[in-house]
Amino acid sequence: MRAAAFVNSYFDAWNHCDPKAVADHLAADGIYCDIPENVQRSHDELITSLTDFFSHYRHRYELIGEVLANNNTIAFQYRVRPLGNARKFESPTAYCGAEFMTLNGDAAMTITDYYDIPGMPQPSSLNGIASREAQRLKYAKSGLTSAQMLEYKQRLEQIMLSQQAFLMPDLTLPKLAVAVGCSVNHLSQVINSGFGMSFFDYLNLYRIGHARKLLTRINGQSNAILNIAFTVGFNSNSAFYAAFKKCVGQTPAQYRRTQLQNTH
Numbered sequence: 091m092r093a094a095a096f097v098n099s100y101f102d103a104w105n106h107c108d109p110k111a112v113a114d115h116l117a118a119d120g121i122y123c124d125i126p127e128n129v130q131r132s133h134d135e136l137i138t139s140l141t142d143f144f145s146h147y148r149h150r151y152e153l154i155g156e157v158l159a160n161n162n163t164i165a166f167q168y169r170v171r172p173l174g175n176a177r178k179f180e181s182p183t184a185y186c187g188a189e190f191m192t193l194n195g196d197a198a199m200t201i202t203d204y205y206d207i208p209g210m211p212q213p214s215s216l217n218g219i220a221s222r223e224a225q226r227l228k229y230a231k232s233g234l235t236s237a238q239m240l241e242y243k244q245r246l247e248q249i250m251l252s253q254q255a256f257l258m259p260d261l262t263l264p265k266l267a268v269a270v271g272c273s274v275n276h277l278s279q280v281i282n283s284g285f286g287m288s289f290f291d292y293l294n295l296y297r298i299g300h301a302r303k304l305l306t307r308i309n310g311q312s313n314a315i316l317n318i319a320f321t322v323g324f325n326s327n328s329a330f331y332a333a334f335k336k337c338v339g340q341t342p343a344q345y346r347r348t349q350l351q352n353t354h
Contacts, residue, residue: 093159097166104151109140117197121299125204125285128337130299148173154186158244162252164191165244188240190247200251204285234276242280245270256296259323263289294333297322301334305346315342
């Protein structure tokens with residue numbers, strides 16, 4: 091399926107408030123990454139989440155600019171407008187975002203969604219405002235344009251997803267900058283401002299996503315939790331447990347039990 095047609099179908103599903111149609115753009119083992127919420131959802135988890143979301147909110151989703159495509163990677167920007175035709179569906183003001191997809195045939199293996207909703211509650215609002223202001227001042231003279239930001243984000247997603255660079259235990263920001271083809275400062279800005287997280291949180295998002303897949307596979311000793319921690323790039327079991335609990339809200343053992351119980 092051509093990139094433009096895939097994105098049009100995706101927007102159509104959102105605009106019709108159809109959770110299954112949205113989720114069906116994911117492959118059976120695909121992952122939807124919500125960057126601001128710092129969560130990952132499988133196909134079925136996305137249906138559950140969107141069913142609740144659409145029961146409260148109605149929006150109009152619109153493409154901004156062109157769809158950028160390179161091999162099996164798609165990137166685009168979007169605008170979301172609230173529909174105020176019913177009080178039940180009143181929602182926050184219009185906001186914008188960007189999505190990055192990696193396709194395998196006619197389905198997405200990953201959909202990474204970054205958005206910024208004005209006034210969206212934050213756990214520590216004052217700290218959040220201070221952090222954003224600090225980043226704005228930090229990168230005020232970086233020279234990185236919006237077009238370059240989007241291009242570097244697309245390259246970064248392709249490297250992380252297609253080449254699975256996150257599996258390298260010695261991956262550093264400078265090494266990743268070389269792979270992306272930009273300066274360390276620009277890559278830091280892309281991750282901090284473009285994705286709203288630190289380099290290590292960004293890296294762990296992918297490592298934990300891969301670990302979630304491995305934890306639900308029955309594969310003998312190779313599927314032991316300690317082995318999985320090292321397989322996905324962590325250098326210690328404690329670091330793996332801490333990152334997993336932060337991203338998923340459960341320990342790896344708890345997550346495995348829950349997922350295996352749901353399959354029986």
